[in-house]
Amino acid sequence: MASTAFVPSAAPTHQTYSELQQAYDHFNDALFEGKLPHCLITLQREKRTVGYFSAARFASLEGATTDEIAINPSYFAVVPLVETMQTLVHEMAHLWQQHFGQPGRGRYHNEEWAQKMESIGLMPSSSGQPGGKRTGDMMADYPIAGGRFLAACESLLTSDFSLSWYDRFPADEHVQMGHNLVSAQLEGVTGSSAPIKDNPALAGAVRPGGPGRKPIAEAGTGEGCSTQEPVLNKSNRIKYFCPLCPKLSVWGKPNLNLVCGDCGSKFCDS
Template sequence: MITTIQFKTLDDLFQFYNNRLFEGKLPECIVNMSRKGGSYGFFAADRWKGDSMQKKIIHEISINPDFMDRPDKEWHSTLVHEMCHLWQHDFGNPSRNCYHNKQLASKMIQVGLMPTDTGEPGGKQTGQQMSHYVIEGGLFDKVFNALGADELENLRLKYRPLPASFRMLPVPVPPPGKSADTEKAEDKEGDWEKSGKRKRYTCGCGNHVWGKSGLWIRCEECNMLFLED
C-alpha cells in the first residue's frame, strides 16, 4: 500500500506537469527513484518494454530520493528538467549522452527553468554537467504558485526521506575475539607498514577508495561510511 501511494504521487506529478507545461504531448514514462551519486535526477531513454502483447518501449525518469527533502518547488523542478530531456529525445535533436545543447536550453527556458552550469545566474546555458534555477515569473513558477492548498497536498509525497543526520549508518564489526582497538594496533604493525598492502573500501553508492585497514571514511555523495571489503 505504501509503495502504491508513493509511486502514484510521482505519476500524478508527471501527468500534472505534462499537461500544464508540455500540452500533454509527452509519452507515458516510468517515474522512478534511485540514488545515483551526486545527481538530483536523470532521464534514461528506452529502459523498459511492455509484455509480449504490447511490445512497447518506455522511457524512465529517476529522481534521487536523498534530495527530495528540499522544498517541493525545488525537487519538482528537477522532475520538469528531466521531462525536458524526454521531450527532446522524442521531438527534438539531442546531442551526445547527457549533453545540454542549445535546443534543450531553449525548451527549459520556455517551461520556466534557466539552465546554468553553476546553478546560479550567469552560468553557461549549455554543457555536460548542468543544473538550473527556477525563473521567477516563468511558466513553471506560475503553474506551481497557482496550486491551491488542497491541490499541492495531493501532489505532495506522503513519505519523505529522513535527513542524512538521522539515518542509521553501518558500523564495521571486528572479527570475534578482537576489539576495534586491537584491529587498529595490528594493522599499524601489519600489512600496511610492513608489506605496503592496501585495503579496498566501498560506500553505499558503490564508490571505492583504498587505504590501510581500520580507516573510518564517510562518502560525501551518499553520506554512508566506506566499509572495508
C-alpha cells in the same frame, strides 16, 4: 515481541508513485501541452545526482518500450519541494527532446534543450545560480521569476498534492545543497522551504549521515556543509566535494576556499 513501530494506513509504494505520476501529468498538461508520452518514473539513489532521463530503458512482455525518469529520494526532505518538482520537469524536458527534438550526444545539454527549458520557465545554469553556463554535460537550473514553471508549480502545490514519504538518511551535502539553491531563496512561493523546516515530525525523523546521527530537529540546519560536529582528522587532511558535480572531490588541508572549475560552485568539506 510485537513491533511498536507506526504502521502506515496506506501502501507507501502506491502513495509515492501515485504522487509522482500526478505531478508528471500536471506538468505535462501545464508546460508541454499534454504531448509527452507515458514513461516509467523510478526512485534511484545515484550519488550526487538528483535525477536522470534514460530513453527506451524498459520493455514490456509485448515488446513495447518506455522511457525512464529517475528521481533521487535522498534529497526529498532537505531541498524545497519546488526543487524536487524542478528535477522532474528538467528530466521531462529531456523526454520532450527525445521525442520531438534532437538530443545532444551522451549527457550533453544542447542549445535546443536550453531553449525549451527557458520556454517553460526554468533557466539552465551549470552552477544552479544566475550567471552559469546554459549548455554542457553537467547542468542544473533555477526558476525564472514570473515564469511558467513557477505558475504551474504553485497551482499544483496549492491543490491536494503532497509527497508523503521521505528518505530519513540524506547525506550531509544534501542538506547543504538545500541551503544554497535559488528555489530556497524565493519569497512568498509555496514549497520554497525544505519539508524538514515545515514539518516538525519529519525533522525529528530525518538523520543526515545515517542512523547513528542526530535528527535534524536536534542538530539544527545552520549554515555550513554539515549539520553534525566535525570528526577529528588525525591526518590533517579533509575531503572537499562539489555539491552539484557528481564524483568531483579533492583532498586538502582544512579551511581551504575551493571553487569548482566546471560549475563555479563552492566546494564543501565532508
